[in-house]
Amino acid sequence: MNLNFLRHPFVMLQTVPAVIALSIGALALLIGYVESFWQIDFIDPYVHLLPPETARTILSIIAGGAMSALTLTYSIVLVVFALAAGTLAPRMLKRFTSDFVNQMTAGIFGGTFLYSLFSLIFIEQDFVPNLTILGAEILAAICVMQLIYFVRNVSQSVAIDEEIAGITANLKSALEDRRKHREEQEGVQNLKEEKIDKLVFEIMAGKPGYLGMVNERKLIEIAADKDILLQIQKPMGAYTLAEEVLIKATGELDEETVETIQKQVTIRPARSTDSPVEFSINLLLEIGLRALSPGVNDTYTAIATVDSLSDALSQAAMQDDTAAFVRKDAEGNARLLVRELSLANLINQAFHPLRQASGANILMAICLARAYSRLCATCGKNVRDLLREHALLLIREIEKAGHLPEDIDSVIEVLPPFIRKANRERLEKAKK
Structure with missing residues (x-):
């Protein structure tokens, strides 16, 4: 029930x-x-x-x-x-x-x-x-x-600061739960590529909405009974159309089994806390963007959201970054492949909109630069390369806004040395 x-x-x-x-x-x-x-x-x-x-x-x-x-x-x-x-x-x-x-x-x-x-x-x-x-x-x-x-x-x-702190605590707790959950499972990189390539049977979502709770235990039982591997194509919280492929399988399934599988995936008409990581990030992002809007113009609230996001994501940066993980049956056979947003996805989801809204605001630009620096100190090379691109886009954003060179320098000097070097190379290349 x-x-x-x-x-x-x-x-x-x-x-x-x-x-x-x-x-x-x-x-x-x-x-x-x-x-x-x-x-x-x-x-x-x-x-x-x-x-x-x-x-x-x-x-x-x-x-x-x-x-x-x-x-x-x-x-x-x-x-x-x-x-x-x-x-x-x-x-x-x-x-x-x-x-x-x-x-x-x-x-x-x-x-x-x-x-x-x-x-x-x-x-x-x-x-x-x-x-x-x-x-x-x-x-x-x-x-x-x-x-x-x-x-x-x-x-x-x-009190908005209290609410931001509460949302951040929920986000950090959700990230920690995801880490513990991941430690109990074998990573997708350990699954044989030829087995993933055999995902030939497609199961549609059946109705539009946001992907919510997934009855993983029941899906594993079905996959074990049919001796197949199921792969969920979207992470929790993602939107899907009724005609989109939601699940792929390594073998053909009858119509009754397809309907049973579809019932194990909850699709909600609105976003929900079923995906606490994505929901909390979106909530902090919404508060920050609303604070930066001309009608509110509350920069320090937006700064608080950026600081909270960098705090929570720095915790995620110290974890193994994976875009999916495997659920196994009692015999140790891989039966269910579950997707989730990687750290790079979370950083893009959080910081691109805030950067786009901060071009005319030097205080926010400095805050974002500090957030990039904090994350660079805790994450791996791949994520540092991503943050370098974010930082260079931020510099171009404030240059486009027409700020004084001294104000632009105040943002650049907060960034890590390797990003400052990349910016100098960008400027030299532009002069040629």
């Missing part, structure tokens, strides 16, 4: 608070029934014995206050959503709706309302469930503390 829809942020925002609220409400029924059938005398010295009307008034006030606080909570969340979508990035809504504090707060307030409502059932003219009412009073105190914490959390949610 496919339960991936439960991971959708908007579903989580509804289901998680509902589970918490119903659990707290059920607690009132449990305590109330226990008090109704068993006289609990040992708590009498510790609770204030209330008349029925006073008990009803207290529970009514707590229920009304909890519902008012719940309304305030969702109102604040919606305001934060609108603010984030307008000033930060619309795709950050996925982060806000998945925030555990928002979910917990709504659940506690809703649970306190249900607890107080259910507790009213047990109040009779000759019986007052004092322990149940004590529980409602404790919940009311918890609601006050939770509301204070919620407001503090929301104030941090709209």
Whole structure:
């Protein structure tokens, strides 16, 4: 049974608070029934014995206050959503709706309302469930503390530096998970080339969208049963058309098997966190580009995104750079070839748009030059050659913008010596 829809942020925002609220409400029924059938005398010295009307008034006030606080909570969340979508990035809504504090707060307030409502059932003219009412009073105190914490959390949610740090932490965690996953598998370079060349059977995507979760275990079982190798043609997060080839196989497959294979690959209509590396990079990139737009013009936010990207990608640069890796069956036979974006792809995806948007901004140009220098210090020769091309394009970009020679030199002097040498060779070649 496919339960991936439960991971959708908007579903989580509804289901998680509902589970918490119903659990707290059920607690009132449990305590109330226990008090109704068993006289609990040992708590009498510790609770204030209330008349029925006073008990009803207290529970009514707590229920009304909890519902008012719940309304305030969702109102604040919606305001934060609108603010984030307008000033930060619309795709950050996925982060806000998945925030555990928002979910917990709504659940506690809703649970306190249900607890107080259910507790009213047990109040009779000759019986007052004092322990149940004590529980409602404790919940009311918890609601006050939770509301204070919620407001503090929301104030941090709209602080862009905090959000950039959170996204960067997610990106670094995703890169580390990818590294661990890769260490458990044999690299594509160890797979025989003649076996890859025999991928002759093509399986279409079947519907358009972004490549999401892949049921690798089931695909390996199918490949082992048919004694074939399957190769996924696109990395997670990539867009595919319904008529595009999504998977290739080393042998012919019947229509039923093709349909089974297609069902193991989730294709979503919108980008999702199923591919956390690409999604986090795109999110940082979107924040940076929005900050550089004339309507926002917030250079230091864009600088923060570049610094965060260089930090995360420097971690990836210290890993083995591979564009794909192999999944094996229990007998050690290669059964599934999974593609992923290489470090070069990630660098191009992150820095080309930022470089193109920074030609008129010397501060951003200096920041990008420093990012290239940091990455050059941690990566291999192939990536350094790529970064050299990025840096030379950056220099041409700021020259095209008509900056003063002194400003251009301030960017060039930040770059590593081998890039400065390549720039001098470029200038000498242009003079000839």
